[in-house]
Amino acid sequence: MRRRIPAWLDRWLPSGRTLVIAAPFAFLLVFFMVPFAAVLKISFSDVRMGVPPYTPIADFHDGVLRLTMNLEHYGTVLTDPLYVGAYVYSIEVAALTTLLCLLIGYPACYLIARADPARRNLLLMGVMLPFWTSYLIRVYAWIGLLKNQGLINGFLVGAHLITQPLKLYHSNWGLLIGMVYNYLPYLMLPLYAHLVKLDATLLEAACVLGARPWQAFFSITLPMSRRGIVAASLLVFIPAVGEYVIPEILGGSNSLMIGRVMWDDFFVSTDWPSAAAATGTMVLLLLLPIAWFQRIQRREMGSA
Amino acid sequence: MNEATRPPRLPIADQPADFVQVVDVVKKFGDATAVDHVSLSIRKKELFALLGSSGCGKSTLLRMMAGLETPDAGRIIVDGQDITELPPYERPVNMMFQSYALFPHMTVEGNVAYGLKRDRVDKREMNERVAAALDLVQMGRFARRKPHQLSGGQQQRVALARSLVKRPKLLLLDEPMSALDRNIRQQTQFELGNILWSVGVTCIMVTHDQEEAMTMADRLAVMDDGRILQVGTPDEVYEAPTCRFAAEFIGSTNLFKGVLAGDESRLFACEDLQVPLQVNNPMNARMGLQAQIAVRPERIAISHRPAAQEYNWAVGTIEQYAYMGRYTLYYVRLAGGRLMAVDVSRMAVRAMERAPDYGDTVYLSWGSDCTVVLKQ
Numbered sequence: 001m002r003r004r005i006p007a008w009l010d011r012w013l014p015s016g017r018t019l020v021i022a023a024p025f026a027f028l029l030v031f032f033m034v035p036f037a038a039v040l041k042i043s044f045s046d047v048r049m050g051v052p053p054y055t056p057i058a059d060f061h062d063g064v065l066r067l068t069m070n071l072e073h074y075g076t077v078l079t080d081p082l083y084v085g086a087y088v089y090s091i092e093v094a095a096l097t098t099l100l101c102l103l104i105g106y107p108a109c110y111l112i113a114r115a116d117p118a119r120r121n122l123l124l125m126g127v128m129l130p131f132w133t134s135y136l137i138r139v140y141a142w143i144g145l146l147k148n149q150g151l152i153n154g155f156l157v158g159a160h161l162i163t164q165p166l167k168l169y170h171s172n173w174g175l176l177i178g179m180v181y182n183y184l185p186y187l188m189l190p191l192y193a194h195l196v197k198l199d200a201t202l203l204e205a206a207c208v209l210g211a212r213p214w215q216a217f218f219s220i221t222l223p224m225s226r227r228g229i230v231a232a233s234l235l236v237f238i239p240a241v242g243e244y245v246i247p248e249i250l251g252g253s254n255s256l257m258i259g260r261v262m263w264d265d266f267f268v269s270t271d272w273p274s275a276a277a278a279t280g281t282m283v284l285l286l287l288l289p290i291a292w293f294q295r296i297q298r299r300e301m302g303s304a
Numbered sequence: 305m306n307e308a309t310r311p312p313r314l315p316i317a318d319q320p321a322d323f324v325q326v327v328d329v330v331k332k333f334g335d336a337t338a339v340d341h342v343s344l345s346i347r348k349k350e351l352f353a354l355l356g357s358s359g360c361g362k363s364t365l366l367r368m369m370a371g372l373e374t375p376d377a378g379r380i381i382v383d384g385q386d387i388t389e390l391p392p393y394e395r396p397v398n399m400m401f402q403s404y405a406l407f408p409h410m411t412v413e414g415n416v417a418y419g420l421k422r423d424r425v426d427k428r429e430m431n432e433r434v435a436a437a438l439d440l441v442q443m444g445r446f447a448r449r450k451p452h453q454l455s456g457g458q459q460q461r462v463a464l465a466r467s468l469v470k471r472p473k474l475l476l477l478d479e480p481m482s483a484l485d486r487n488i489r490q491q492t493q494f495e496l497g498n499i500l501w502s503v504g505v506t507c508i509m510v511t512h513d514q515e516e517a518m519t520m521a522d523r524l525a526v527m528d529d530g531r532i533l534q535v536g537t538p539d540e541v542y543e544a545p546t547c548r549f550a551a552e553f554i555g556s557t558n559l560f561k562g563v564l565a566g567d568e569s570r571l572f573a574c575e576d577l578q579v580p581l582q583v584n585n586p587m588n589a590r591m592g593l594q595a596q597i598a599v600r601p602e603r604i605a606i607s608h609r610p611a612a613q614e615y616n617w618a619v620g621t622i623e624q625y626a627y628m629g630r631y632t633l634y635y636v637r638l639a640g641g642r643l644m645a646v647d648v649s650r651m652a653v654r655a656m657e658r659a660p661d662y663g664d665t666v667y668l669s670w671g672s673d674c675t676v677v678l679k680q
Contacts, residue, residue, distance in 0.1 A: 205405035207392045208370050209419035210470065219418070223409050 036283070043276035044069040054272045073277035083261060083278060087285070090258040093247075094240035097179040098233045101187040104180065106229070109188050110221070113195040120196070127188050139178055139249050146174045146250065175251035182246060183236045190235060194228025195221075227297065234293055238286050258282055316349045316522070323348035323506055324369075324474055329378030331364050338364040339375070340530035348383075351500055351507045353521035355514060357553070361530040362510045366476050369508065370399045383473050393422070398472035402479040404463035406451035412438070412462050413447040419470045437465040440499060456484050457492060464496065468503060475500070477509035481516050493519040514554045518542070526550040546679045551598040558601060558644050559678075564593040570672070571615065572597055576642035582615035582672040596678040602647035603674035606634065606660060611669035618644065618668045622660055636666060644668060 005013065014022065045054040045068075059066040077083045112123045130138055145151045146168040153165035168174045198221060206216035244259030251257075258278060265275035324346040331339040339361045346352045354362040367373040369380055371392035379388045387395050398419070406415050416437050420430045438444045441461035451459055460480065467475060480496060481489045497520040500507050511517050517524045518538040525535045526549065534541055534550045545551035548559065562572030562581055569587040571580040572595065581597050611617045623643065624635040631647040638644060646668060653659050660666055 199403075199405070201401055201403055201405040202407060204370075204372055204392075205399075205401055206407075206418070208372070208395075208397070208399045209466070210393045210422035211418075212393055212422075215422060220407060 039276045039279055041276075042272050043073055043280050044071070045273050046070050046072075047271055047273055052272070053270050070273070073273045074281065076274060077277045077281050082256075083258075086256050086258045086261045087282075089256060090241045090243075091285075093175065093179065093255075093257060094237050094243075096176060097183055097240045098187075098237045100176070100180045101184050101236050102229065102233060105184055105187045105191060105232070109192040109195050112192055113198070114200075124189075124192065127185050127192075130185065135182070136245065139182065139246055142174070142178050142181070142250055143169060146177065169250065170252045172252060172255055175247050175255050178246040178250040179240060179243065183240055186239075187232045187236045189232075191225070191228050191232040194225055194231070198224055230293055230296060234289060237289065241286060242282060316347055319348035319350070321345055321347045323350075323383055324508070325379070325381040326365070326369070327379040327381065329365070329368060329375045329380065331361075331368060331373060331375050337530050339368070342378075342527075342530070342532055344525065344532065344535070346506060346508065347522075348506055349504045350522045351497065351509070351520055353517035353524040354508065354510045354527055355512070355517040355524050355553070356527035357512055360527045362527050363478060365527075366399070366478055366508065366510045369474065370397055370476055371395050396473040397476065398467040398470055398474075399476040399478065400460075400463045400467045400480060402482055404451075404459050404483065406459055406463060406466070408451055410450075411447065412443060412449050412451070412454070415451065415462060416466045416469050419466065423470070433469055437469040438462075440468070440503070441465045457488055460484065460492070460496075464499065468505065471505075473506060475505045475507045477507065479511055480509060481511070481513065489516070490519070496520065518554075526553060528553075543674075544676055545598060548596055548598075548678050551676070551678060556601055556645060557598045558604075560597045560599070562595055562597045562677075564589055564591055564595065566591070572677075576638060576640045577618050578639065579615050579617060581675050583675050583677055584672045587677065598676045598678055599670055599674055601633070601645040602631065602649075604644070604646045604668050604670045605652070606636075606646055606648050606656075607667045607669070608656065608658075608660070608664070610667050613669055616670050616672060616675055619665065620644065620668070622662055622664050622666060625660070625662070634660060634666075636668060 041057060042054050045057050047053065048055050055068070057068050057070075059068065108127075112120055112127075115123060143150070147153070148165040148167075148169065150169065152168065153162075156162045157165060166173075168177070202220050202224075203216050206220050207213070211219060242259050243257060244263060247255045247257045247260060262275045262278050265271045265278065322345040324344070326342055326344040329339055329342050330337070342361075342365060344352075354365060356362045364373060368375050371387070371390060375388065379386055381387065382396060385396070387397070407418065410418065413434055416434045417430055420433060425433070435444065435447075438447055441464055443458060443461050443465060446454060446458060446462075451462065454462065460483070481492060484492055493516055500520075509517075509520065521538065523535060523537050524541060526533045526541060526547075528549045533547045534545065536544075541550055542554055545554070545557075551557045551559070560572075560574045560576060560581060562574045564587055565571045565573040565580055569589065569591075570583050570585070572583070573580050574597070583597070587593065587595075605611070610619070618636075618638050620636040620638040622634055623637045626633045628647075631649050632653060634646045634648060636644045636646055648660075
């Protein structure tokens with residue numbers, strides 16, 4: 001028997017549809033927005049010795065509510081060469097990683113999308129296979145390949161192609177190799193999903209209309225996959241900016257990315273407010289490309 | 305545009321008859337032979353249709369002419385030039401795709417200009433030619449639209465403009481009507497035919513729709529299983545099919561098995577009929593030749609009284625009938641047990657003293673000119 005709900009209550013109870021939609025939003029609210037608000041709160045407080053290692057921003061005393069918002073840490077983050085340098089370097093590395101991933105991933109995705117459907121899954125499997133191993137182990141495994149007596153240098157020296165081993169491990173090169181290796185699948189999967197939907201008849205039509213294969217590629221395939229490129233690039237760029245593990249393990253002493261700076265603030269100098277301010281600034285910085293992407297998407301939806 | 309305003313077809317009989325030549329072309333996909341030793345000659349400015357059911361090889365043949373497939377053997381020659389080895393982008397051939405394949409990220413104008421841009425036509429000439437092509441298909445007003453903002457019929461016309469703007473020597477149309485709603489197809493067939501005639505482009509179209517082929521084409525080829533079975537004008541193929549497939553694929557037909565019996569090789573004895581079948585032209589064959597003989601249902605007259613002719617008649621009872629609008633379809637069970645289909649026009653039914661009904665005994669008769677011997 002279904003229980004009758006009184007009309008006055010029914011009006012205030014959410015419908016099943018609302019509940020289903022609300023669930024993911026509730027999850028994001030509890031596990032993303034609330035913690036992020038806590039981080040923002042810390043970024044406005046001051047360092048102190050003790051637990052927690054920061055001062056409260058609100059203080060209620062003698063019937064007076066005092067709100068202390070300390071902007072000093074944002075000032076530091078935005079002017080201190082250490083932070084600014086780390087931001088610039090992080091964005092450089094992330095941009096270069098994205099670009100290299102695109103240069104490698106786009107042709108690969110194109111080939112998979114054009115392959116015989118029976119072979120596509122096998123090739124995609126190859127792209128996803130690294131995920132079956134732990135992320136840390138994969139990054140560590142690169143040490144064995146990159147170090148001075150590692151496989152790559154060992155082969156090159158052994159083949160008398162070089163006399164001195166290349167400085168790959170603990171260098172910017174090692175960092176970049178590790179970043180590209182790790183982020184490539186994140187670029188390839190969405191890009192593939194986009195390219196596989198591209199109608200091959202359009203290329204035939206271009207070809208019959210007089211376009212050589214490379215002209216057809218640049219006039220049809222590339223412009224039509226622009227949205228896929230943007231989406232896949234953001235999926236690489238955004239997490240790459242805040243990457244911590246790869247520069248820590250493979251990068252050199254001068255590869256100071258923002259993730260490392262935050263780590264040091266939090267755990268080495270126990271300067272939580274500075275770390276929180278760096279985090280807040282990074283989120284704002286990353287919002288810019290996302291907003292730009294959504295504008296593009298909206299514009300295309302408007303015309304589509 | 306309706307039929308009455310259709311401009312007269314310019315005579316093309318004086319045009320070179322072998323403007324497009326397909327010479328003994330073979331195409332295999334693995335073990336399957338898609339196109340099996342096909343040869344064709346197509347006259348300049350002719351509108352030629354390849355007609356057949358899906359999988360008969362007609363689309364593969366078309367794609368080989370476009371250069372999208374490579375033949376395993378044979379040559380394709382257009383205007384004296386052997387194009388067999390040329391890539392698609394170097395052929396004087398253009399194609400309108402079944403899905404139209406308009407570029408969704410370009411405007412109508414951009415789509416039409418695409419081919420000219422590849423040829424590096426100068427800007428002014430390009431604009432003029434694009435405008436002229438769009439005017440030809442009455443799409444000038446829509447030049448700035450994107451393809452998805454157009455109806456199916458409008459998209460088709462843009463696709464046509466795009467494939468004509470480069471003035472190809474040969475235009476290929478792949479199932480041009482199949483993406484359109486049924487109710488606008490017939491009108492569109494005439495419109496498309498008129499545009500193609502006014503341009504005077506040599507045209508090969510592929511279709512599985514016999515009405516489409518008969519409405520638009522000067523000549524058509526019936527294809528089955530990778531081979532061409534019959535080539536002729538629509539009325540030739542309809543009135544004088546040379547094979548069972550052509551007779552059954554285009555329209556419907558009554559088939560009889562006959563044995564050549566006598567009377568200057570014009571009579572065939574047939575088990576199902578009381579009297580022999582008589583054909584118009586003497587067969588150049590020995591007595592006892594076995595053949596299939598076709599009689600179209602709408603060429604048969606129906607009557608309550610015996611026909612005043614010696615051959616080509618039958619008697620039976622009406623077992624089924626269906627009012628089809630343009631005609632009434634009767635199924636008549638003959639004395640020997642054989643069922644014959646007869647299409648009777650409304651006029652003919654009215655001319656009878658009473659309309660034939662279930663169980664009536666009726667006499668069927670037809671002329672020897674409608675009695676067609678099939679060669680295969």
